[in-house]
Amino acid sequence: MELVKRARAHKARLDLSAAQSALLDGQAHAARALWNLLHEFFTFRQGRFAALKDCDTAIRQARHEIDWMGQLPAQAAQAVLKIYRQAWANYFNPDHPAARPTFKSRARSRLAVDVPQARDLHVARLNRRWGAVNLPKIGRVRFRWTKHLPGVGKDGPARRITGARLVKEADGWYIVFRTETPVSSPAPHSGPTVGIDRGIAVALALSDGSTREHGPWLTGGERERLRRLENKSARQRRFRTPGRPISGRLARTYDQIARLRATAKRRALDWQHQTAAELASTFGVIAVEDLHIRNMIASAKGTVEQPGRNVAQKSGLNRAISGQAWGRTVTLLEYKSADRGGRVVKVPAPGTSQTCHQCGHQEPANRASQAAFACRNTACGWTGNADHNAAINIRNAAGTAVSGRGDLGATRSVKRQPPRAA
Structure with a gap:
């Protein structure tokens, strides 16, 4: 029976300290800023698109000349370039309904950092509830173990983790493992x-x-709390000066609503x-x-x-x-x-x-x-x-x-x- 590779993703919540969370925030903002620099370099060249080699050279030079760019691991910086180029490929592909790549806003962009290679993750299961993983420039971090991951334990080399992506949600940082498992082609389903x-x-x-x-997705108490928080944010916005950053209190209210x-x-x-x-x-x-x-x-x-x-x-x-x-x-x-x-x-x-x-x-x-x-x-x-x-x-x-x-x-x-x- 023919075997095919099945690619799947598994999302798990990271258990980070305040210092580790701040480091990941810095990496994610550096990745967003790198995207914006790439977009400016790629498109504002007298109407010509930049070549991939020129973009790679510019990234390497920027990592030496810009201090904050060093926060981002080298592999993650290359992943930003790869995703950016793929975004343009999707845009020019008539069969792929993708929007034109543009600048990423600090306020509206989703914070994320790629770990394209799995060889340095060293994923291990600690106990029934927790696993551990190595993150570049962060160190050893625990994550919630809710599902068996291919390649961990006694699995053969064919079942493996191929990479990961760190994403920030309203309630904290998560890791999304990219997995690959060989499976046999299923027999046709005989159901109606x-x-x-x-x-x-x-x-x-x-x-x-x-x-x-x-x-309802929220309980009665949670819906009432959400209603009160939305009214509170509306009151706080009335006292905000247009064009100025939002206050810390309004930011906390937004965070509670998002959670x-x-x-x-x-x-x-x-x-x-x-x-x-x-x-x-x-x-x-x-x-x-x-x-x-x-x-x-x-x-x-x-x-x-x-x-x-x-x-x-x-x-x-x-x-x-x-x-x-x-x-x-x-x-x-x-x-x-x-x-x-x-x-x-x-x-x-x-x-x-x-x-x-x-x-x-x-x-x-x-x-x-x-x-x-x-x-x-x-x-x-x-x-x-x-x-x-x-x-x-x-x-x-x-x-x-x-x-x-x-x-x-x-x-x-x-x-x-x-x-x-x-």
């Missing part, structure tokens, strides 16, 4: 086909009549992982709508000449759609289904919620309400749950999929070339 309708009131409605729902929202995100991601794994194990083919979510959550504000209507209601709908993270649900379903020999197909979205699955009659008036469906065709007259009706239509349309992902070993060939130097 199911259609899934993603919604807000009902998170996932299945064509077999069942649903997958969740409660609560990060808690909600972790709980949502945990539910999505568990639900996607259960669905991928049960069904062989999973059909979902090919939704253009970015267009769905576009603002309805309009312009001065043509102001939008129902702007507040549309804003609330946009927040609700973003909170459900529909795109992430499909991403998780895709790779979990591929691991089990199944596949996910995307079907055209128009008409699925207004079409009767019994007779095929399509009419906006078929939606008697948000949750009820009543076919206006007098010869049919079927009534039932609107979400389940849409899920059945999605399942029936699985044969006309606009795209699909399945085989674990299958890869999509995409030619990505960085821009040439003039």
Whole structure:
């Protein structure tokens, strides 16, 4: 049986001291500043792009001439250059919808440091709850052990950690291990086909009549605390002088809000992982709508000449759609289904919620309400749950999929070339 390499990532929380956290902050800001210097050097050369060799030479020279650049490990600096060049390759690739690389803001950028080579990590398990890893210019650091890592312990050389990335979240620093494991190609999944309708009131409605729902991501007390903190931040912003840095008190309030929202995100991601794994194990083919979510959550504000209507209601709908993270649900379903020999197909979205699955009659008036469906065709007259009706239509349309992902070993060939130097 053919073996294929399966690449995965595992995220674990680091146990850092205040001094170690400050050092990582400095490295991350140095990496961000290096990106900005690269962008200026790469693009502002009399209209010509700089060559890769020139960028590498400029980095080496800057590490000798700029003191704070020395905070960043040499491998991490080279990783910044590699990611920057790949960003331009993605931008010029017509098959890759990537935005043009630009400068990174100190206030809005996510702090991160790459450890591209795994040979110096020396990952070891200390006990049931903790592991240890070497970080460049930081030293030996403990991290939360929640899952076995390939290549640690008695694993063979084929199962290994290929690198890592350090990222800062609202509640501290995390390490994301890049792992590689050889696995045999799974046998085709023999489970049934199911259609899934993603919604807000009902998170996932299945064509077999069942649903997958969740409660609020925050408890009542946490939601009340978040509301109070948001009101507090609004009061503090009223006393802020425009153009001046925010005060320490406002920064602390922002940090408290961010930690609560990060808690909600972790709980949502945990539910999505568990639900996607259960669905991928049960069904062989999973059909979902090919939704253009970015267009769905576009603002309805309009312009001065043509102001939008129902702007507040549309804003609330946009927040609700973003909170459900529909795109992430499909991403998780895709790779979990591929691991089990199944596949996910995307079907055209128009008409699925207004079409009767019994007779095929399509009419906006078929939606008697948000949750009820009543076919206006007098010869049919079927009534039932609107979400389940849409899920059945999605399942029936699985044969006309606009795209699909399945085989674990299958890869999509995409030619990505960085821009040439003039």
